[in-house]
Amino acid sequence: xxxxxxxxxxxxxxxxxxxxxxxxxxxxxxxxxxxxxxxxxxxxxxxxxxxxxxxxxxxxxxxxxxxxxxxxxxxxxxxxxxxxxxxxxxxxxxxxxxxxxxxxxxxxxxxxxxxxxxxxxxxxxxxxxxxxxxxxxxxxxxxxxxxxxxxxxxxxxxxxxxxxxxxxxxxxxxxxxxxxxxxxxxxxxxxxxxxxxxxxxxxxxxxxxxxxxxxxxxxxxxxxxxxxxxxxxxxxxxxxxxxxxxxxxxxxxxxxxxxxxxxxxxxxxxxxxxxxxxxxxxxxxxxxxxxxxxxxxxxxxxxxxxxxxxxxxxxxxxxxxxxxxxxxxxxxxxxxxxxxxxxxxxxxxxxxxxxxxxxxxxxxxxxxxxxxxxxxxxxxxxxxxxxxxxxxxxxxxxxxxxxxxxxxxxxxxxxxxxxxxxxxxxxxxxxxxxxxxxxxxxxxxxxxxxxxxxxxxxxxxxxxxxxxxxxxxxxxxxxxxxxxxxxxxxxxxxxxxxxxxxxxxxxxxxxxxxxxxxxxxxxxxxxxxxxxxxxxxxxxxxxxxxxxxxxxxxxxxxxxxxxxxxxxxxxxxxxxxxxxxxxxxxxxxxxxxxxxxxxxxxxxxxxxxxxxxxxxxxxxxxxxxxxxxxxxxxxxxxxxxxxxxxxxxxxxxxxxxxxxxxxxxxxxxxxxxxxxxxxxxxx
Numbered sequence: 001x002x003x004x005x006x007x008x009x010x011x012x013x014x015x016x017x018x019x020x021x022x023x024x025x026x027x028x029x030x031x032x033x034x035x036x037x038x039x040x041x042x043x044x045x046x047x048x049x050x051x052x053x054x055x056x057x058x059x060x061x062x063x064x065x066x067x068x069x070x071x072x073x074x075x076x077x078x079x080x081x082x083x084x085x086x087x088x089x090x091x092x093x094x095x096x097x098x099x100x101x102x103x104x105x106x107x108x109x110x111x112x113x114x115x116x117x118x119x120x121x122x123x124x125x126x127x128x129x130x131x132x133x134x135x136x137x138x139x140x141x142x143x144x145x146x147x148x149x150x151x152x153x154x155x156x157x158x159x160x161x162x163x164x165x166x167x168x169x170x171x172x173x174x175x176x177x178x179x180x181x182x183x184x185x186x187x188x189x190x191x192x193x194x195x196x197x198x199x200x201x202x203x204x205x206x207x208x209x210x211x212x213x214x215x216x217x218x219x220x221x222x223x224x225x226x227x228x229x230x231x232x233x234x235x236x237x238x239x240x241x242x243x244x245x246x247x248x249x250x251x252x253x254x255x256x257x258x259x260x261x262x263x264x265x266x267x268x269x270x271x272x273x274x275x276x277x278x279x280x281x282x283x284x285x286x287x288x289x290x291x292x293x294x295x296x297x298x299x300x301x302x303x304x305x306x307x308x309x310x311x312x313x314x315x316x317x318x319x320x321x322x323x324x325x326x327x328x329x330x331x332x333x334x335x336x337x338x339x340x341x342x343x344x345x346x347x348x349x350x351x352x353x354x355x356x357x358x359x360x361x362x363x364x365x366x367x368x369x370x371x372x373x374x375x376x377x378x379x380x381x382x383x384x385x386x387x388x389x390x391x392x393x394x395x396x397x398x399x400x401x402x403x404x405x406x407x408x409x410x411x412x413x414x415x416x417x418x419x420x421x422x423x424x425x426x427x428x429x430x431x432x433x434x435x436x437x438x439x440x441x442x443x444x445x446x447x448x449x450x451x452x453x454x455x456x457x458x459x460x461x462x463x464x465x466x467x468x469x470x471x472x473x474x475x476x477x478x479x480x481x482x483x484x485x486x487x488x489x490x491x492x493x494x495x496x497x498x499x500x501x502x503x504x505x506x507x508x509x510x511x512x513x514x515x516x517x518x519x520x521x522x523x524x525x526x527x528x529x530x531x532x533x534x535x536x537x538x539x540x541x542x543x544x545x546x547x548x549x550x551x552x553x554x555x556x557x558x559x560x561x562x563x564x565x566x567x568x569x570x571x572x573x574x575x576x577x578x579x580x581x582x583x584x585x586x587x588x589x590x591x592x593x594x595x596x597x598x599x600x601x602x603x604x605x606x607x608x609x610x611x612x613x614x615x616x617x618x619x620x621x622x623x624x625x626x627x628x629x630x631x632x633x634x635x636x637x638x639x640x641x642x643x644x645x646x647x648x649x650x651x652x653x654x655x656x657x658x659x660x661x662x663x664x665x666x667x668x669x670x671x672x673x674x675x676x677x678x679x680x681x682x683x
Contacts (some may be wrong), residue, residue: 003061006061006160007158012153013052015151020047021242024054028045043058043059044058049074051299052180055223063229065120070140072087072111072112074087074109075087078106084109122178134149150541158529178192181205183249185250209561222297232283250296251297252299253298255294256312257292265320265324273319274294338411343393344392361449364383364500366443368447369440369444373463375441377504379441380447381419385415386423423440424435429479450480456516457506458517477525491523501514546677557675561627564678567632571681572642573641576641583665602647603647614671615667618671
């Protein structure tokens with residue numbers, strides 16, 4: 001079957017840099033998925049993106065769909081003749097031309113025909129239209145007098161299969177082989193001769209590096225070289241690197257300098273000002289201290305780079321001066337004095353002001369601190385100051401500095417270092433994989449803040465729904481669970497939710513409903529938490545059946561059950577436990593307790609003895625939370641239980657013996673379920 005390379009390029013005004021990577025990937029995925037649905041094979045796929053274009057190249061795309069056989073089943077032979085004739089007409093044949101097939105429901109009319117595969121070039125236009133419609137664009141725009149919509153105005157496109165252009169129009173434009181190069185370094189349009197030459201032609205003729213990953217590597221290398229020239233190290237965050245690479249088509253890195261007096265401003269404020277507003281990379285020395293330099297990435301090769309550097313230095317100076325001014329102004333007022341203004345800042349319409357939230361989390365943080373042997377006074381104090389920096393000029397200007405500036409200003413006010421650090425760290429972790437609070441006081445406050453938000457929003461009937469989570473409650477939940485589990489804080493989550501509820505004064509939903517609903521929501525997040533660790537869902541379900549209210553206890557049980565699964569006896573014991581559960585579900589639990597005098601069969605005697613030994617040994621293990629040893633000991637019941645079922649009739653004719661054996665199985669069920677419901681582990 002014949003094949004040819006495929007190229008699609010869409011030329012636009014400058015695309016949103018933070019969305020460029022997502023647009024590139026979504027375009028590629030949609031095209032590839034549609035081709036798979038059309039049964040069109042191909043080799044390597046490569047997506048490209050620059051500020052002014054999105055492109056996809058597919059090597060050796062199949063030029064023709066394979067012929068296929070289509071079968072349609074019609075009405076039954078017993079159906080009215082009109083139904084059969086109608087089916088024949090829909091197939092374009094006479095009734096006598098239909099086949100009759102045998103099914104398990106009787107004889108039916110059937111029609112088969114061979115369908116010729118369509119030419120790929122006839123399918124590509126609709127594929128591209130659908131791919132553009134699938135792009136994750138929050139808000140599309142119109143331009144000129146056209147009704148056409150896209151994320152930015154579109155100026156050209158190329159849809160090419162081999163060396164042939166597809167005869168079609170798109171977004172009000174006609175297809176053509178013409179593309180445009182760099183906005184400043186390439187003044188003439190030029191033609192792309194083939195998909196294979198696309199990237200090289202744009203590099204050589206258009207002065208454009210179309211591969212985003214290549215631009216990233218160029219920027220990374222250039223930034224390192226520029227930093228080395230001034231004896232410093234560049235800090236290149238992946239987020240900023242991605243954004244900068246989406247702003248340039250031909251990156252040129254240049255190093256500038258700012259006044260060293262600005263180093264008196266907290267480093268993170270300088271970094272935020274440079275990165276957020278100017279897209280500059282900052283530099284540090286070998287000890288990690290910020291240096292008075294920055295690196296900017298230009299989209300032009302200047303004949304006089306010094307002028308470009310000087311221009312950037314002029315731009316950054318007032319930005320840093322603003323930060324320095326805000327910093328000095330903020331220090332004139334204490335954090336505590338700023339709490340009064342929080343009375344007028346709404347946290348959530350039904351949950352009161354930020355001042356209300358501050359008082360709630362301070363109280364809850366003190367309660368949690370007491371339970372984890374932290375300093376309750378310091379945790380409470382940190383809670384009272386936790387949101388005060390939201391009213392500072394620095395945080396109002398640089399929102400990502402919340403918490404950090406609270407830490408800095410608390411130290412300036414003479415607050416205890418643990419209290420000050422907790423103000424910053426109660427926001428940790430901010431994202432997946434982020435660091436956790438470093439002190440127990442900070443952990444107590446971090447938990448209190450999240451529990452207050454979760455309880456309040458669930459209490460007013462605003463839990464996350466589907467994909468909508470405007471208050472990031474799922475992220476808050478994962479952070480809460482990570483703190484409890486990874487820092488080994490043995491806290492009763494349900495009790496804390498009830499405590500958080502009691503601190504609210506006007507929740508719409510009753511306490512029992514809210515707390516039960518929220519606890520279930522948080523526990524359900526553990527499913528994904530363990531899935532990310534490669535732990536089977538069955539393990540989560542087996543532990544969740546016991547409804548542990550402490551996430552740390554839940555985690556210890558999960559780890560123990562996961563270890564138990566590796567034991568040779570695990571499978572047979574899980575199967576046996578499932579059998580026990582089925583028998584008891586149908587026949588009840590028998591006698592109140594096992595009567596050793598009624599044990600007749602040797603195997604039931606052995607089973608009872610083994611059970612007594614395991615129960616006695618596991619009592620202290622359960623109390624100490626040693627679930628792994630508990631489950632390992634349960635393996636000693638596997639062989640006696642198997643022998644019991646092989647030789648003993650549970651449902652004996654003698655009612656007393658039957659009830660005694662049911663009582664024995666009931667005792668076994670209780671023991672096997674002490675850690676988790678291992679019956680759920682049975683395949």
